[in-house]
Amino acid sequence: MSETVNAELPQSSICITLYSHGDTTYHWAIVAPIDRYYAAKFHATNRGSAGWLYKPWQYKSVDEVLSSSRTAVVVVKIELGSNTIDALNSLLKDIPMTITNPEEADEPFGTKVWVRQAIRALHHARIIHCPDARKLEAEVLGYADANDEDIIHGKGGFKIHVAVSST
DSSP, X not given: XXXXXXXXXXXXXXXXXXXXXXXXXXXXXXXXXXXXXXXEEEEEEEEOXXXXXXXXXXXXXXXXXXXXXXXXXEEEEEEEOOSOHHHHHHHHTTSOSSOOOGGGTTSOOSHHHXXXXXXXXXXXXXXXXXXXXXXXXXXXXXXXXXXXXXXXXXXXXXXXXEOSSOO
């Protein structure tokens, strides 16, 4: 496990980023760094542009200044990414906003489920090598849980890791 605190974003990579809700739960997203500070963020959301207005789940792709995020807990590099932002967007926008695997029917749909489905789609498209999305999910969650308390209390920034369960 490699770990970097407050570092520049890993270039030419595909990452999972978790954002703290401040209550030991997270917003999950796939990110692709554009440069040292900005990243394209691909995620599911059910919030309207006015803040806490809940809407049906929808796909969203935005560029953000990830390096200055106050809620980002962890950025986990899962693969070197030779794909363009447009190519990733083209694949990820088609991920359903519902549970697609009957084995996961006991879990409500949310950003974690969407990222898990995105990881499987990226693996099947041979963009990443990650045959076990749940193993990667557990690894990412462990990194986030180790840093969440500091983020909640404003003691530092997100940490960058390189996943061991994805190559």
